[in-house]
Amino acid sequence: MVTTLSRKDRLFTAFNAFVGICILVLVAYPLIFILSASFSNPSEVAAGHVRLWPVKPSLMGYRAVFEHQNVMKGFMNSGIYLVLGTLCSVTATLFAAYPLSRKDFPGRKFFTFLFTFTMIFSGGIIPTYLVVRSFGLVDTRAAMILPTMVGVWNVIVARTYFSTTIPGDLLDASRIDGASDFLFFFKIVLPLSGPIVAVLGLFYAVEYWNSFFNALLYLNEPDLFPLQLVLRNILLSSEIQQNELIMNVEEIAMRQGLHDLLKYALIVVSSVPVLAIYPFVQKHFVKGVMVGSLKG
Amino acid sequence: MQQIRRAWQLYALFAIPLLIIILFRYLPMYGAQIAFRDYRVAKGILASPWVGGKHFLKFFRSNAFGRVVGNTFGISLYALIASIPFPIILALCVNSTRRKGFRKTLQMVTYAPYFISTVVMAGIILQLLAPRTGLITQAIVGITGETNLNIMADSSVFKSVYVWSEVWQKTGFNSIIYIAILSSVDPSLHEAAVVDGASLLQRIRHIDFPALIPTAVILLILNCGQILNIGFEKVLLLQNSLNLQSSEIISTYVYKIGLASSALNFSYPSAIGLFSSAVGLVMIALVNWVASRLGEESLW
Numbered sequence: 001m002v003t004t005l006s007r008k009d010r011l012f013t014a015f016n017a018f019v020g021i022c023i024l025v026l027v028a029y030p031l032i033f034i035l036s037a038s039f040s041n042p043s044e045v046a047a048g049h050v051r052l053w054p055v056k057p058s059l060m061g062y063r064a065v066f067e068h069q070n071v072m073k074g075f076m077n078s079g080i081y082l083v084l085g086t087l088c089s090v091t092a093t094l095f096a097a098y099p100l101s102r103k104d105f106p107g108r109k110f111f112t113f114l115f116t117f118t119m120i121f122s123g124g125i126i127p128t129y130l131v132v133r134s135f136g137l138v139d140t141r142a143a144m145i146l147p148t149m150v151g152v153w154n155v156i157v158a159r160t161y162f163s164t165t166i167p168g169d170l171l172d173a174s175r176i177d178g179a180s181d182f183l184f185f186f187k188i189v190l191p192l193s194g195p196i197v198a199v200l201g202l203f204y205a206v207e208y209w210n211s212f213f214n215a216l217l218y219l220n221e222p223d224l225f226p227l228q229l230v231l232r233n234i235l236l237s238s239e240i241q242q243n244e245l246i247m248n249v250e251e252i253a254m255r256q257g258l259h260d261l262l263k264y265a266l267i268v269v270s271s272v273p274v275l276a277i278y279p280f281v282q283k284h285f286v287k288g289v290m291v292g293s294l295k296g
Numbered sequence: 297m298q299q300i301r302r303a304w305q306l307y308a309l310f311a312i313p314l315l316i317i318i319l320f321r322y323l324p325m326y327g328a329q330i331a332f333r334d335y336r337v338a339k340g341i342l343a344s345p346w347v348g349g350k351h352f353l354k355f356f357r358s359n360a361f362g363r364v365v366g367n368t369f370g371i372s373l374y375a376l377i378a379s380i381p382f383p384i385i386l387a388l389c390v391n392s393t394r395r396k397g398f399r400k401t402l403q404m405v406t407y408a409p410y411f412i413s414t415v416v417m418a419g420i421i422l423q424l425l426a427p428r429t430g431l432i433t434q435a436i437v438g439i440t441g442e443t444n445l446n447i448m449a450d451s452s453v454f455k456s457v458y459v460w461s462e463v464w465q466k467t468g469f470n471s472i473i474y475i476a477i478l479s480s481v482d483p484s485l486h487e488a489a490v491v492d493g494a495s496l497l498q499r500i501r502h503i504d505f506p507a508l509i510p511t512a513v514i515l516l517i518l519n520c521g522q523i524l525n526i527g528f529e530k531v532l533l534l535q536n537s538l539n540l541q542s543s544e545i546i547s548t549y550v551y552k553i554g555l556a557s558s559a560l561n562f563s564y565p566s567a568i569g570l571f572s573s574a575v576g577l578v579m580i581a582l583v584n585w586v587a588s589r590l591g592e593e594s595l596w
Contacts, residue, residue: 012496045429048429048434099303129554131319148320232533
């Protein structure tokens, strides 16, 4: 539909572009600032001289990050939780979603209710903690995965995908050929489920990478801490302990700057794995949000 | 019965996720009865003495009650209202942008903050608002000339810090669904409107905008149900002793007296948590009932 724009419409188009640019700047500027700050010189950061681009570029912040023992350990732990957790969660979610998508699954309504009810009501933090503790899961890696392994929202997304993309005729046809439910699910449904597996994998991977809640509640052993918990301890510590009697003003500024620099570099390094894969999976991601919002 | 036996393979698949849900969702609901007991770890749940509503009354009468419940509702309602218009504005803006490249960039950039973890988000906020060196602190000092500005120590602006950082982070993500709805609006409506001489703005007002309303209502209902359990992680991370007056919410309070303190007192915080869950359940039922009475969309 190509039409020449009236004067009014041209005015609106210009206004719209202006709004778009404002939003873009508001969202992008803090991100660019953090990136620039992380590459700047510590004393310039402490003095607040960084505005848009790095000032006196240096890699000191990143060196500090990679020399930090706890950070590296946190990266490793988070990697383990991400891989194992995503595997378990995607599998369990598909196993829950497929039966719920089958109209001939006895008890379908009841089980759907059982799952969705947990989205609007919960026993609370303390009783959940006591349950996890009574299973002996406190201070184990399993505590990072099992309690939140099945995301009910994701089950609904996957169920909707199955019931809208797997034709009922397919099931009837393979039944006539004598296929069991297992055979049908593993040989026919799963190979058709590439997109939903990608979506679930992405959702869960991001969730595990960013997860902080389980670690806060169930882990006391520093060797098991995921990156997010290590980050909290560094990012939220306000001032470094400094013996101001010994140090001169410049040195204090340098120390403070280095501490800030470490924080900026940490913010960048810890967010990069997720942000780097995101452009490639954006399409799947948007699709996933859409499937989940379908009613029914 | 025969039907059930025939579906045994479906049940076999279903068993693992069902077990997880029962163990980690329903067992805690059963365990929540310690809110009505004086729970002693050594005795177990059933042997601990039944005390009825004692812990609930204690909470209702405590000094913390008004402050904590007020803060929870205050932050949630503020966030709820502030987060409605922006995704809609962004979606309309994206949809009306003709340049494909700019459109893609706008979507890509605005979605990105959603992937930042809560911990990192809190870190970013604290860095930008840090006294003396923070970017935003410097900007405000530059305008007002105020010295010794420490935003995170000011309890009167805590809610705004929480809410507007939330808007910054989530607007792009929340606009996805609206953008998709706009792209599925029947093009013949627009064509007819153009024939009738409608301007772009009129078409947005009378065709695009109304198409978004049902979804906006559903999202509002869903969010109302979540009103009492939002933001535990972020609030906890942004809290400090100076802003506690306006930053202590139900969930952080429960966490502190239940798990972060050395006294093994589980019944009292459980009662507070259960109260919060129950209010949430009532809220979602209420909002859904109101919405269906008004003839708008309803959840069930």
